[in-house]
Amino acid sequence: MKKLYYENAYTKEFTANIIEVKEQDAKFHIVMDQTSFYPEGGGQPNDLGKIDDSAIEYVYEENQKIYHVTEQAPENFYNVKCQIDWERRFDHMQQHLGQHILSACFEKLFDGETIGFHLGTDTVTIDITMENMLPSQAEKIEYLANQIVFNNLHVHQRYPNPDELKKMPLRKPPKVSDNIRVIEVDQFDYSPCGGTHPSYTGEVGIIKIRKWEKMKGGIRVEFLCGNRALKDYHWKNNSINKISALLSVKDIDAYEGIDRLYNEYGQMKKEIRHMKAQLTDYEADFLYDRSDVHKKTKLLVKVFEDRDINELRVLAAKITSKPDIIILFGTKQDLKVQMLFSRSKEIDINMNQLFKEVAPMINGKGGGNPQSAQGGGSDVSNLEGALQAAKQIIQNRYL
Numbered sequence: 001m002k003k004l005y006y007e008n009a010y011t012k013e014f015t016a017n018i019i020e021v022k023e024q025d026a027k028f029h030i031v032m033d034q035t036s037f038y039p040e041g042g043g044q045p046n047d048l049g050k051i052d053d054s055a056i057e058y059v060y061e062e063n064q065k066i067y068h069v070t071e072q073a074p075e076n077f078y079n080v081k082c083q084i085d086w087e088r089r090f091d092h093m094q095q096h097l098g099q100h101i102l103s104a105c106f107e108k109l110f111d112g113e114t115i116g117f118h119l120g121t122d123t124v125t126i127d128i129t130m131e132n133m134l135p136s137q138a139e140k141i142e143y144l145a146n147q148i149v150f151n152n153l154h155v156h157q158r159y160p161n162p163d164e165l166k167k168m169p170l171r172k173p174p175k176v177s178d179n180i181r182v183i184e185v186d187q188f189d190y191s192p193c194g195g196t197h198p199s200y201t202g203e204v205g206i207i208k209i210r211k212w213e214k215m216k217g218g219i220r221v222e223f224l225c226g227n228r229a230l231k232d233y234h235w236k237n238n239s240i241n242k243i244s245a246l247l248s249v250k251d252i253d254a255y256e257g258i259d260r261l262y263n264e265y266g267q268m269k270k271e272i273r274h275m276k277a278q279l280t281d282y283e284a285d286f287l288y289d290r291s292d293v294h295k296k297t298k299l300l301v302k303v304f305e306d307r308d309i310n311e312l313r314v315l316a317a318k319i320t321s322k323p324d325i326i327i328l329f330g331t332k333q334d335l336k337v338q339m340l341f342s343r344s345k346e347i348d349i350n351m352n353q354l355f356k357e358v359a360p361m362i363n364g365k366g367g368g369n370p371q372s373a374q375g376g377g378s379d380v381s382n383l384e385g386a387l388q389a390a391k392q393i394i395q396n397r398y399l
């Protein structure tokens, strides 16, 4: 079987004869006498495309045969027309050769060895044996990689004999023992590889490192080449333009603008926290002073609209730090109700027990301790009723 993608990586259309069809799990695994569809392998994803009118879903190699998986059974076996999804293939070629170049730069500049390569739909990464990388180092690597692109070096595929192989300064040892294929980027890099690559480095387009992170045994570097880099640049440029317009700063000052805004925001949050605390102090004093007095004990019953329970808890704690007061708070929020019962520490009433007595009235649950209890319920209509019932119990039983 001829692997046309090794004879010419730019073959987009070809004709072939189907020599074997295997039916498996309602799919057809087709073998042809020649193919330009690249099977998944060596970090490079498989090609897609069509055999006549059947869409190819997957291509893989097994026992020296290349299988093309389709949903439809083939109708013709001779001179079938095959068409490669070229946009996808060329993208893989750009990312793949970009990886060779980038890996070579890591090795030449910082002795970083490539121990992993992943070419995904959304991200492309290489794993490098460097403990960490400084931004200045990344910049040097990127710069060299792009000079290799701009110099438009010829990319050769070589099938060296054992003697020639020994003389080649291979970047990594080959994974196979016969028919070793070496991709040479014109005296710059020699790497054993079974993938597809453009003929000149210029076709890779820009090589851009996006980010990197530490991982076990090194760093994982995410990068993009060619059209992917262009698309990445496109949305980033849009983003920066929008941000700089929003902040009324030059695009190059967008980060400083955000940084300043973020600091201001932090400052304001602090001020708001401080003001809220002050306001709560005033509110606590106000409510305390205006509470009804029953036989020397103040009784404060109040329903709040849409007030956060945590805020109410702070308010309640401030009020009950003063002497001789019982508070029965309720709040309605998003079709739910919450109640908070609390008292000054010297009053001898079990608020937890009281809460549990009236909680069923709001279809609620919760609890606490003798001094303070809280909980939520689903019956919004009966909140006032429940608070009044609790007030009655206090007046009748305790005061």
Ligand SMILES: [Zn+2]
Binding pocket: 096, 097, 100, 183, 193, 194, 195, 196, 197
């Ligand atoms: Zn390769």
